[in-house]
Amino acid sequence: MTPFCPLMVDLQGKPAVVVGGGRVALRKVETLLEAKAQVTIVSPTLQPELLQLVEAGDAVWRRQPFSVDVLEEAWMVVAATDDAAVNAQVASAAGKRLLVNVVDQPELGNCHFPALLRRGRLTLAVSTGGASPRLAQQIRDGWKEQFDDTWTERLERLYQERRKRRASRR
Ligand SMILES: C[C@@]1(CC(=O)O)c2cc3[nH]c(cc4nc(cc5[nH]c(cc(n2)[C@H]1CCC(=O)O)[C@@](C)(CC(=O)O)[C@@H]5CCC(=O)O)C(CC(=O)O)=C4CCC(=O)O)c(CCC(=O)O)c3CC(=O)O
Numbered sequence: 001m002t003p004f005c006p007l008m009v010d011l012q013g014k015p016a017v018v019v020g021g022g023r024v025a026l027r028k029v030e031t032l033l034e035a036k037a038q039v040t041i042v043s044p045t046l047q048p049e050l051l052q053l054v055e056a057g058d059a060v061w062r063r064q065p066f067s068v069d070v071l072e073e074a075w076m077v078v079a080a081t082d083d084a085a086v087n088a089q090v091a092s093a094a095g096k097r098l099l100v101n102v103v104d105q106p107e108l109g110n111c112h113f114p115a116l117l118r119r120g121r122l123t124l125a126v127s128t129g130g131a132s133p134r135l136a137q138q139i140r141d142g143w144k145e146q147f148d149d150t151w152t153e154r155l156e157r158l159y160q161e162r163r164k165r166r167a168s169r170r
């Protein structure tokens with residue numbers, strides 16, 4: 001097994017297309033919106049929370065089944081429908097050009113979403129390489145107590161101190 005390269009990617013303002021409008025799509029959309037990606041959801045139906053995000057103007061909805069042209073401007077795509085053939089078609093249309101996440105056949109894509117814990121500037125991410133997303137979730141949940149909310153302030157203080165040190169060196 002070749003390990004994936006863990007990177008923190010700046011998605012701010014980047015066009016991200018999510019194909020599918022169900023529960024799994026919602027989770028991926030939330031992660032993408034947190035990173036301030038420009039999210040377009042392509043799906044004939046939306047579950048209620050996704051609809052709310054669209055109504056609030058946080059994401060754009062193209063109310064249609066997947067078609068290749070929706071990827072024209074995309075920087076990344078998530079194939080999150082409940083139809084394996086459609087998800088495979090999304091991956092194949094994206095080719096090697098884009099970041100591609102496929103929720104039911106991860107081997108067709110080139111990136112995974114890890115389980116996440118955020119404390120301000122601190123991000124803890126865990127991946128099992130697709131072996132067991134449940135275990136990734138459980139490991140993350142186990143960190144919650146050790147890395148409680150005080151870490152947000154702690155990181156902010158370290159950041160400010162470091163900035164001052166760097167500024168005084170210039
Ligand atoms: C490869 C990967 C690709 C990707 O989606 O990026 C992938 C693939 C698959 N997941 C499946 C199932 C479930 N995944 C979850 C949950 C999460 N899955 C996430 C990531 C990933 N899932 C990537 C690898 C992560 C890694 O291990 O490194 C998390 C961590 C992050 C996120 O989604 O943002 C998120 C926790 C979020 C959180 O709690 O914060 C649950 C539980 C639930 O939904 O509550 C279930 C149901 C229980 C079960 O089946 O275990 C199936 C079978 C689908 C089917 O039945 O057809 C596949 C496909 C397959 O394995 O082939």
Ligand SMILES: NC(=O)C1=CN([C@@H]2O[C@H](COP(=O)(O)OP(=O)(O)OC[C@H]3O[C@@H](n4cnc5c(N)ncnc54)[C@H](O)[C@@H]3O)[C@@H](O)[C@H]2O)C=CC1
Pocket residue numbers: 019020021022023024025042043044045046047064065066080081082083086102103104133
């Ligand atoms: N990777 C992960 O984290 C997980 C992945 N899964 C997988 O994700 C798949 C989706 O799960 P849910 O969101 O719960 O399903 P769901 O049934 O709630 O939603 C499916 C969505 O896909 C849309 N859709 C169907 N055909 C489409 C097409 N041709 N073009 C665009 N949109 C289309 C539907 O309109 C619907 O909005 C499941 O089939 C399962 O295999 C399930 C759990 C976790």
